[in-house]
Amino acid sequence: MTTTTPSRVGGTDTGSDERRTKQRRLREVLDRADQDAVLLTSATALGWYLAGARSHVSLAADPIVAVRVTRDDRAPGGVADDVLVTDNETARLVHEELPDDVTVWERPWFAPLPDLRACPESVLADALRAARAPLLAPEIDRFARLGRDAAAVLTDALAAATPDQTERELAGAVAGALAAHGADPLVVLVGGLARSSLPHPLATDGPLGDRALLVACARRDGLIVNLSRAVAFRPLTAGERDAQHRILEVERETLDATRPGVRLSEVLTVIAGAYERHGFGADHWRGHHQGGVAGYAGRDPRATPDTHDPVRLGQAFAWNPWAPGAKVEDTVLLAGDDARPAFETLTTDPRWPVTEVGGRPRPVVWERG
Structure with missing residues (x-):
């Protein structure tokens, strides 16, 4: 994979109260579970965490985006976000959908996700569901x-x-x-x-x-x-x-x-x-x-x-x-x-x-x- 830090046009405001609140909620989930990182892969979790970013192409397929949320005391929300995308989708996602304070990692469209050493979302499903409430x-x-x-x-x-x-x-x-x-x-x-x-x-x-x-x-x-x-x-x-x-x-x-x-x-x-x-x-x-x-x-x-x-x-x-x-x-x-x-x-x-x-x-x- 390669990492990119492209310029931004549109997307989510990095300083929004909504984004910081969701980051803090994710940090609390990780702290309670004693996990360093979680990999968000479902349309439900991604839609919530990325404030409605369109992480799909086909409605019948899995999202084309994954987000690794890692504990980071230096970050404003207490976590760092790594967004994993296929390189044929980077332009749309970066310019139209993604927050501007994330690190974007690319891989070829035919390559599987690498081993990211992060807790699968399914392990924390109950805690993540609770973190989505109440609505902001x-x-x-x-x-x-x-x-x-x-x-x-x-x-x-x-x-x-x-x-x-x-x-x-x-x-x-x-x-x-x-x-x-x-x-x-x-x-x-x-x-x-x-x-x-x-x-x-x-x-x-x-x-x-x-x-x-x-x-x-x-x-x-x-x-x-x-x-x-x-x-x-x-x-x-x-x-x-x-x-x-x-x-x-x-x-x-x-x-x-x-x-x-x-x-x-x-x-x-x-x-x-x-x-x-x-x-x-x-x-x-x-x-x-x-x-x-x-x-x-x-x-x-x-x-x-x-x-x-x-x-x-x-x-x-x-x-x-x-x-x-x-x-x-x-x-x-x-x-x-x-x-x-x-x-x-x-x-x-x-x-x-x-x-x-x-x-x-x-x-x-x-x-x-």
Whole structure:
């Protein structure tokens, strides 16, 4: 490998409070683990540590960047950052993506990573995940702007949708609009009436019909928002309206249970009970993952019976209660304080119809018929 110290155009401000805070958090992780260095290689860790730098080329491939973070008492943040790149990607990364206080190491695109004598990221996964919380003020601002953009895209797409439009046509419109906003469309699901019983309806050539569910996960600046919206081209039936009411009540109990110090596994237990209390059955929660912490991964982490991470103020969450024909999902921020926590919805568009549930405005099916 060769080391370079190229000139900078753009990138992250080396003196930013956000960068220094993240460096200090990484130093604390290394100190507690008694490790001299850690090698960050996942899109989640890199997106967080590099403030949303685009470390990928293909969305389906691993990042093309790795960062070795080494304890260094002489550095302002207590660590030194060595960024490893392939030489065919250096120009873009240096001029457009990387902080200007790092050392860039190049290797040929066909050469594997050398032995760097650093702790693998996987060994410190739990500690690194904790270090990503709470979100910092600049991160919350970026997250909120992405949430508003993504919500507007879904509103626009469903405002223009028609019953004879195909699922793929709607998915394509959404993916293109997200890309136009600078966001990666990581997930775009579309289910028309005929496929309303599926938890994850990948788009087909079938028409939407009388109803459609649209789900999107969009990434920008490393952060990922998750949201779902549904449209009906006719008035809802009594049964559909009842299912919508009950799924919103499941979400209400979920949000009420998401309080500082409560473990994610405990929130999941509340969700399972809520499904039963609202007529969906005791085991209904098994039919779809229920969501979890939102941030630099689709869920960071997803709530399971074995996920014991505590809820923290300043974290974002994306819960997604689901039943055939009924779903609700937004990305929300847990704000306030321990005594009076409150949720702020990040994925909002004032044009979308809502109803009040538990004192919160929540999205409902848009009845366009």
